[in-house]
Amino acid sequence: MIRSLEIGKRALLATQRGFDVTSNNIANVNTPGYARQALMLRPGESVPAGGFYIGMGVLSAGIRQFRDQLIERDQRAYTSTQSFYQQQTTTLQRIETALGEPGEQTIQTALQQFFDAASQLASNPSRMADRQLFVARASELASTFNRTSTALEILRTSTFDRIMGDVTRVNQILDSIARINQRINATLDATGQPAASLVDQQSQMLQELSQYLDISITREPTGTVNVTSSGIMLVSLNSSLSLSVQKNINSSTGETTLNYSVQKNDGTTVGTFQPSNGELASLTESYNIALNPLTASTQFSIARELDRLAATLADRINTLTTSGYGLNDTGAVPPGRALFVPSSGSTITAQTISVNPALLSDPAAVPTSSTPSTPGKSDIIAAIAALASDATFLDSMTPEGFYGSIASQLAQFGASANDRLTAAKTVLQQITAERESLSGVNLDEEATNLITYQRAFEAAARVVSISSDMLSTLVNLGR
């Protein structure tokens, strides 16, 4: 009888644990990164009884987590890819916004209006109203360049801020993973398995880390992980390295680029680091190339292309105006007035291009003629107007054509990033669905388990009750 009571007790304990596990699953139905658990049962060791072996009920063999490392590895890989293209798409959209595209208040519109004014002035170079309009349009064109360039510079600054924020978070995650490793080692259960909640946390941290970086992991038998990215082991058991960002300024060109280094906790630099996927890789690429006006890279840089357009425009126009005469110029030598001058420094860029203040205050001084005392002569201003259709202006394109090619390239990159983002999203959704199919909590399933455990508990309790009755009957036999 005592044996039956023991069997009943074991059954009660096992069903209680099963009930706990099911309850935990239901409680975590919406917890990100949670992998459902199931109680593993095994039959108790049989014992000899009257020449036979009789089973000793049921025992808990452990708690199994439904987790597939291959699926989770793929999920991390595609999370990195999705984050890369998501960030690239966002950056390109912000660049479009900075350019005002597609819209009416763009550099192209400003160029058109400038050349319109030049053409109008060429028809009647002595008319002051047309001179004032021309100077105003030149000023608007310069302002549009300045505004666009400033917007791109702000975007570059915010990109750097975002990188700094990301790096801080990455370092927190790396530290957390190392701490989780430490706790896993300290809390292995009787079967040598880590606590499921720690594995969930670890998985969640790795998943978040993969948004920022491309990572690969190696898993130790105890469940701890070593995290490697771009060939550098960032987490090794209980210790983690930290990333830091440095701005490098090229002393000869003034170009600012970002470099990453990896450091130990004591501040010792282990080496350099270059993310190749994930949000950080995209942000770094934007900062170092797309938004870098001084980049030497052969890849597309919107900031550099705008600077080239502004500089070439100023150079071509200034070459003409410095050899021309204004309305009231009479000397034998041209006064050498440039239409565009740098607002600061000595180089004209999209950021610094501005209209010569002397011409702004005195439009009559705008050089329009190649000979003095000929206010009706418009060969200089006509040559400026003709630049609008000069197919050799820059890279074998007209000024507006060149700007169009910039917009076109942006559109191509945007579409390509969108397509790749969509593809990565689709794959990631499939992988997430696969993971969810294996690891997710199904409430119907858990409700069934609840009923199962409830019935098992009721039956086990009945076994104990009947065993008790039988034992009581046996004890009372002698009375």
Added chain:
Amino acid sequence: MRVTIQSLSMRLQSTLTDLSARQAQQQTRIATGQRLLQLSDAPTDIADITSYRSTIARYQRYSDTLDASLAEQATTESALESISSTLSSINTLGIDALQIANHDKWNVLAQQLLSNIRAIIDAANTSHGDIYVLAGTKNTAAALQPTAPEQTTLPFELVSTAATPSNPSGLEVRFKGNTEPRFVQTGDGHTEQVSTTADKVFGSGGTEVFNTLIELYNTLALTSSGSARGDGQIPTADELDRVSALLKQIADAVTNVNEATSELGIRTIRMNAQRDQLTEDITRQREFLSRLNDTDIAEVTMQLQRDQLAYEYSLKVGARLLNISLFDFLQ
């Protein structure tokens, strides 16, 4: 395949997000009339759109230039017609002077001639806006500063200078402008002369005709000794011959002015044709641009309705799927 609450809700969220975004896009397309909301919406079309916009702006520029130039041509034509008409009147006046019946009226005819010379100068000083149409590239008042005995800032001015044997009246027409032609760009790599130069109308230096007219005036108004011709004073045979010779030069001058008018007319016709061609080109380019850039309202409206329907049903189906589980049936 196991289906969980998470997988259902993720899929539903994803579907609803996509459908909402698409509806927002369609609504924006209808509201703005623009097909392209982002550059990446149609990367292959962006280059074409930029090119069309650029071409339209350039053609519009040429068209505006032609409009302005045509207005100036009309003003110039009017001035030339006036000059031609007055020169013809002078020619008639000269012929009248040669008739015996009028030999005693040369002093009167001289005053008429002087009046006609002034009329020609007035016509030659015709301005369009703030420029003088026959003054070449030195065509503004500011650039036409007088030097004594000149007094005005007009391109042509009749001044009195010291009498000389060759010009006993001392009258002289000064031209302060120049004979440089003015050009405007009317097409890609194409320019058109918009000005009629003074030498084309008035001969060498822009004053040759005036010299002839002054010489005619001198002959009619003054005797060979340089004194003023009195009433009834009959001209000499030399003077008659000189007037005959001068009339031939004046007839040539009329022909010159008419040729200049004719050239101007041809130029005007050419410029009108260019402008009409540009107007057609602009219309065609705008049509191409519209095909790429503008919303097809019917198509977008239908798409919006489809998306709205899909969104509505996704909400309904999602609500049903997520609403019920086995727990609802447990006692």
